[in-house]
Amino acid sequence: MxxxxxxxxxxxxxxxxxxxxxxxxLPHPILAASGCFAYGQQFADFxxxxxxxxxxxxxxxxxxxxxNPLPRICETASGMINSIGLENVGAEAFLRDKLPYLSAAGLxxxxxxxxxxxxxxxxxxxxxxxxxxxxxxxxEMNISCPNIKKGGIEFGTVPEVAxxxxxxxxxxxxxxIVVKLTPNVxxxxxxxxxxxxxxxxxxxLINTIxxxxxxxxxxxxxxxxxxxxxxxxAIKPVALRMVHQVHRALPQLPICGMGGILSGEDAxxxxxAGASCVQVGTANFARPDASLRVLDxxxxxxxxxxxxxxxxxxxxxxxxxxxTPWNPAAASAPDAEAGKR
Amino acid sequence: xxxxxxxxxxxxxTLGGGYVVLEFSAPAGxxxxxxxxxxxxxxxAWGRELLNPRAFSVLWSEPDGRFAVMLKAYGRGTxxxxxxxxxxxxxxxxxxxxxxxxxxxxxxxxxxxxxxGLPPLHLQARVAVQAGHGRALELFYGGxxxxxxxxxxxxxxxxxxxQCATEDGSVGARGFVTVPLRERLLQxxxxxxxxxxxxxxxxxxxxxxxxxxxxxxxxAWLCLExxxxxxxxxxxxxxxxxxxxxxxxxxxxxxxxxxxxxxRW
Ligand SMILES: Cc1cc2nc3c(=O)[nH]c(=O)nc-3n(C[C@H](O)[C@H](O)[C@H](O)COP(=O)(O)OP(=O)(O)OC[C@H]3O[C@@H](n4cnc5c(N)ncnc54)[C@H](O)[C@@H]3O)c2cc1C
Ligand SMILES: Cc1cc2nc3c(=O)[nH]c(=O)nc-3n(C[C@H](O)[C@H](O)[C@H](O)COP(=O)(O)O)c2cc1C
Ligand code: FES
Numbered sequence: 117m118x119x120x121x122x123x124x125x126x127x128x129x130x131x132x133x134x135x136x137x138x139x140x141x142l143p144h145p146i147l148a149a150s151g152c153f154a155y156g157q158q159f160a161d162f163x164x165x166x167x168x169x170x171x172x173x174x175x176x177x178x179x180x181x182x183x184n185p186l187p188r189i190c191e192t193a194s195g196m197i198n199s200i201g202l203e204n205v206g207a208e209a210f211l212r213d214k215l216p217y218l219s220a221a222g223l224x225x226x227x228x229x230x231x232x233x234x235x236x237x238x239x240x241x242x243x244x245x246x247x248x249x250x251x252x253x254x255x256e257m258n259i260s261c262p263n264i265k266k267g268g269i270e271f272g273t274v275p276e277v278a279x280x281x282x283x284x285x286x287x288x289x290x291x292x293i294v295v296k297l298t299p300n301v302x303x304x305x306x307x308x309x310x311x312x313x314x315x316x317x318x319x320x321l322i323n324t325i326x327x328x329x330x331x332x333x334x335x336x337x338x339x340x341x342x343x344x345x346x347x348x349x350a351i352k353p354v355a356l357r358m359v360h361q362v363h364r365a366l367p368q369l370p371i372c373g374m375g376g377i378l379s380g381e382d383a384x385x386x387x388x389a390g391a392s393c394v395q396v397g398t399a400n401f402a403r404p405d406a407s408l409r410v411l412d413x414x415x416x417x418x419x420x421x422x423x424x425x426x427x428x429x430x431x432x433x434x435x436x437x438x439x440t441p442w443n444p445a446a447a448s449a450p451d452a453e454a455g456k457r
Numbered sequence: 458x459x460x461x462x463x464x465x466x467x468x469x470x471t472l473g474g475g476y477v478v479l480e481f482s483a484p485a486g487x488x489x490x491x492x493x494x495x496x497x498x499x500x501x502a503w504g505r506e507l508l509n510p511r512a513f514s515v516l517w518s519e520p521d522g523r524f525a526v527m528l529k530a531y532g533r534g535t536x537x538x539x540x541x542x543x544x545x546x547x548x549x550x551x552x553x554x555x556x557x558x559x560x561x562x563x564x565x566x567x568x569x570x571x572x573x574g575l576p577p578l579h580l581q582a583r584v585a586v587q588a589g590h591g592r593a594l595e596l597f598y599g600g601x602x603x604x605x606x607x608x609x610x611x612x613x614x615x616x617x618x619x620q621c622a623t624e625d626g627s628v629g630a631r632g633f634v635t636v637p638l639r640e641r642l643l644q645x646x647x648x649x650x651x652x653x654x655x656x657x658x659x660x661x662x663x664x665x666x667x668x669x670x671x672x673x674x675x676x677a678w679l680c681l682e683x684x685x686x687x688x689x690x691x692x693x694x695x696x697x698x699x700x701x702x703x704x705x706x707x708x709x710x711x712x713x714x715x716x717x718x719x720x721r722w
Contacts, residue, residue, distance in 0.1 A: 151692075151693075152691065152692070153691065154690065154691045154693075158689050158690050158691050159691075161458055161459055161460065161689075162459075162460065162461055162550075174693075182703060182704050182705060183693060183696060183705060184696075185696075185698070186683065186684075186696045186697075186698065186705075187683075187684050188684075188693070188694045188695075188696055189684050189685075189686050189692065189694030189695075190684060191507070191508060191509050191684075191686075193506060194505050194506055194508065195508065196508060196509065196686060198686075198692070198694060200692070200693045200694065203693055203705075348508050349505045349508070378505065398508060398686075399508075400687070400691065401508070401509055401510075401686040401687035401691065401692055402500055402508060402509055402510050402548075403461065403548070404461060404550070404689070405461070
């Protein structure tokens with residue numbers, strides 16, 4: 117195995133946490149993830165919101181939506197399954213009632229959005245464009261929600277469809293569009309490439325993984341919609357793999373990484389896999405200030421490892437050095453049996 | 458305003474029947490003014506395996522920061538909790554939610570409890586007694602057997618009338634708690650007395666209480682349990698089906714106490 121780079125530790129104040137994400141400059145790489153931070157207000161009781169780099173809102177649709185029947189959530193080993201049903205206040209009420217609070221807090225506001233069909237997506241992008249200059253920095257297009265029925269699956273799984281949809285939404289707004297991809301595909305690189313070519317400013321990776329849990333006593337699924345989306349540390353290894361694959365194939369495409377981040381070390385893994393910034397989701401439920409803990413830990417860890425800037429480690433992970441090829445003809449080591457005698 | 462803080466276990470008292478009371482010390486003032494029915498989210502040092510905190514009604518709280526919850530081992534979290542030792546710590550978020558209406562507003566409050574649903578009603582009684590409204594309450598307490606009926610001596614000390622029902626008939630009426638409750642509600646109707654029902658317990662019991670309250674046209678407040686991930690209105694996981702302009706409300710922020718008529722069961 118290759119030796120780790122030996123770098124002297126740095127004092128914390130020498131660590132520069134600033135990072136770039138496409139057209140944006142962020143004070144540090146930690147944002148809160150969609151659906152796990154609502155519209156921000158609830159968190160003000162527990163933390164200083166202004167310390168966050170930004171947040172992605174609950175997914176917004178052109179019209180308000182009521183959610184799914186219950187049960188909507190259940191906890192599983194190192195994770196949870198949810199099927200909330202993309203309940204939200206709708207674009208108009210978001211702009212009127214929620215955005216002013218967020219823009220006053222000075223955060224980078226990423227508005228996660230979706231439509232119930234192709235035109236719904238485009239309409240939503242157009243409606244949200246009104247928030248340009250009023251606090252919205254990014255439109256994060258969710259083409260990956262497993263929890264809506266009407267054709268939603270195709271947007272997230274068929275590269276040509278995702279390409280067309282992205283192109284139409286990019287044309288409908290002058291805000292940067294970051295496409296949030298689903299892990300429920302066999303070739304995530306093809307999806308990333310399709311949306312990048314359609315003008316996406318970056319991708320968010322990953323949304324939840326389609327999953328199920330069963331109550332053996334009642335012989336029913338634990339989620340009313342039978343399947344839901346798995347989040348939390350259980351999905352982190354899958355998320356890291358996808359971030360790494362996309363970054364290797366498309367090194368110029370900014371990636372916002374997420375999936376099971378609970379600690380600074382988790383965040384640094386995503387950054388080393390190729391993410392320019394990360395989002396913290398499920399962790400917010402147990403600890404409303406989870407993102408700030410991740411930030412403080414990342415800061416301390418970068419200092420310990422002698423990493424002066426985020427940019428120098430984005431995608432820095434190197435393959436493990438290959439072994440010396442096996443040569444059966446070469447002198448063999450004394451085998452175990454021989455050693456015993 | 459809810460906050461998040463650390464609490465240390467001071468005592469783990471066994472009540473019999475598998476029920477325990479966990480008493481914690483915590484920074485002063487955090488749970489001041491807690492309304493019966495309000496809850497806290499508790500999470501121990503559970504590592505990465507159990508992610509989310511669990512909801513517990515506040516059994517009592519003191520201005521010096523001490524508070525208690527009552528529980529029984531149910532699943533993964535509560536099994537760990539009943540085994541906790543003094544000195545162990547938990548992360549607490551609260552107080553959360555909206556509790557029961559206060560006593561002494563002109564109606565007699567009939568408290569209907571079952572199982573781990575006792576704590577909010579126990580606190581309702583404690584608060585009422587402290588405010589001099591002890592006479593405006595009665596307890597209806599149901600369980601499978603004698604072991605399911607805990608903390609009864611507190612109600613006795615407070616001078617609150619108690620009627621019990623057990624499925625095996627070992628204490629009080631045989632059958633469900635709705636048996637003595639129905640009698641009491643019919644009597645109130647004959648007397649023209651104003652009563653309201655406050656209930657917390659297993660969902661089948663709450664459904665039966667709701668049906669009875671609707672049948673006899675009595676106001677009933679139900680303290681509901683839903684799966685919760687956050688407890689403060691963010692995950693939208695704890696939806697409660699309701700009638701009215703929206704199909705769902707949230708157990709953690711709109712409840713956990715709901716008016717029976719509103720609930721879409
Ligand atoms: C507002 C509120 C107040 C509460 N107050 C108390 C209290 O004072 N004392 C107390 O003991 N408990 C109380 N509870 C319930 C307590 O939160 C649950 O018992 C607890 O979440 C179960 O955790 P666990 O880790 O033991 O079970 P888990 O391991 O999480 O549960 C195992 C499985 O059982 C199912 N399950 C979990 N809870 C329930 C349930 N209540 N009914 C049916 N199925 C369930 C879940 O689907 C889960 O997959 C309250 C709940 C709420 C919402
Ligand atoms: C309860 C819940 C609701 C979510 N809602 C949304 C949503 O509205 N839009 C979206 O793009 N992602 C949504 N997500 C996915 C998260 O933003 C995130 O991609 C995923 O949970 C992985 O990160 P985590 O493991 O840190 O939670 C939701 C996740 C959870 C747990
Ligand atoms: S428990 Fe998360 S919204 Fe109620």
